[in-house]
Amino acid sequence: MKAVRLVKPGQPLVLFELPIPAAGPDDVLVRVRAAGICHSDVHYRAGVSPVYPLPMTLGHEVAGVVEQVGAHVRRLTPGDRVVLHYLVTCGSCIYCAGGSEQFCAEGKMLGHYTDGGFAEFIAVPERNALILPDEVPFEGGATLMCASATALHALRKGRLKGGETLAVIGIGGLGLSAVQLGRALGAREVYAVDTQPAKRALAARYGAQPVDPAQGDPADQIRQMTGGRGVDVSLELIGLPLTMRQALRSLAPMGRAVVVGLCDRPLEIDTYRELLGPEAELIGSNDHLLHELPLLLEYARTGILDLSQVVSRTVSLEAQAVNAALDELERFSAGVRTVIVP
Numbered sequence: 615m616k617a618v619r620l621v622k623p624g625q626p627l628v629l630f631e632l633p634i635p636a637a638g639p640d641d642v643l644v645r646v647r648a649a650g651i652c653h654s655d656v657h658y659r660a661g662v663s664p665v666y667p668l669p670m671t672l673g674h675e676v677a678g679v680v681e682q683v684g685a686h687v688r689r690l691t692p693g694d695r696v697v698l699h700y701l702v703t704c705g706s707c708i709y710c711a712g713g714s715e716q717f718c719a720e721g722k723m724l725g726h727y728t729d730g731g732f733a734e735f736i737a738v739p740e741r742n743a744l745i746l747p748d749e750v751p752f753e754g755g756a757t758l759m760c761a762s763a764t765a766l767h768a769l770r771k772g773r774l775k776g777g778e779t780l781a782v783i784g785i786g787g788l789g790l791s792a793v794q795l796g797r798a799l800g801a802r803e804v805y806a807v808d809t810q811p812a813k814r815a816l817a818a819r820y821g822a823q824p825v826d827p828a829q830g831d832p833a834d835q836i837r838q839m840t841g842g843r844g845v846d847v848s849l850e851l852i853g854l855p856l857t858m859r860q861a862l863r864s865l866a867p868m869g870r871a872v873v874v875g876l877c878d879r880p881l882e883i884d885t886y887r888e889l890l891g892p893e894a895e896l897i898g899s900n901d902h903l904l905h906e907l908p909l910l911l912e913y914a915r916t917g918i919l920d921l922s923q924v925v926s927r928t929v930s931l932e933a934q935a936v937n938a939a940l941d942e943l944e945r946f947s948a949g950v951r952t953v954i955v956p
């Protein structure tokens with residue numbers, strides 16, 4: 615089979631001819647029909663985020679059709695349309711058993727620590743493959759497995775309840791999903807903060823109130839728009855101390871700020887005014903969980919989560935096309951969503 619792999623960080627990905635992976639007794643072999651190219655893949659290729667062992671087939675946003683099942687597989691049969699949960703775990707440790715499998719010591723992310731979906735086939739444990747409803751195309755299904763899933767997890771970490779208000783800071787793929795999912799979870803009002811007019815306009819199309827940082831401190835603007843109260847939940851999706859602090863300062867009393875953007879710099883806060891006094895919570899959120907995905911797929915099936923704006927183009931499984939898509943992501947950072955269709 616063909617597979618596009620990272621051989622050396624800082625170098626373009628390379629097309630390999632490899633044997634089709636063998637599915638173990640608990641695994642399914644999936645014929646890849648769509649694999650999303652994510653901003654994380656840019657970091658992997660550049661060596662910003664280490665990938666091992668090398669060479670590695672990248673690709674963690676995968677949808678396809680079950681080709682073959684192992685002897686112990688009961689739930690899935692060949693021909694089933696599936697999407698893949700990208701974290702492959704042991705399935706039996708205290709974290710896996712408790713539904714917090716992202717802390718499994720044996721956890722391996724597809725396309726990062728174990729071969730991913732930039733290939734014609736991929737083998738994964740049966741529990742990592744979820745049925746993709748017929749209403750959801752493979753391309754949209756693949757991208758659900760990363761940004762949308764992470765947005766849903768963040769909203770769940772923030773314990774957003776019906777009738778509450780939400781601020782989303784940073785409207786990329788994650789933010790656009792968060793706006794729609796926030797409304798699906800019952801947010802009364804959603805405020806969307808982004809410096810780019812096109813992104814604010816897109817968020818507004820999904821019912822959010824746009825907030826332009828050029829018009830003044832977004833936290834002050836949100837406070838004004840909420841009659842001085844602030845929001846119940848804020849999501850920070852950018853990864854800057856400045857926007858993290860804005861997320862905290864946008865909160866109403868007993869509000870929850872969820873930090874999702876990656877950042878390696880310290881965050882300074884006014885502990886009394888911003889945290890203790892209002893009994894605010896600052897919450898970290900990372901990735902997402904297998905048991906959150908059925909709800910997400912149901913939102914996509916029923917159109918509550920609209921995927922029509924997510925995928926901007928498709929490319930074939932060729933090293934040159936995939937590298938060009940990564941170059942584009944590296945240059946423009948957002949607004950481009952390319953999916954490989956082998």
Ligand SMILES: [Zn+2]
Pocket residue numbers: 652653654674675760761
């Ligand atoms: Zn991704």
Ligand SMILES: [Zn+2]
Pocket residue numbers: 703704705706707708709710711715718719720
């Ligand atoms: Zn485990």
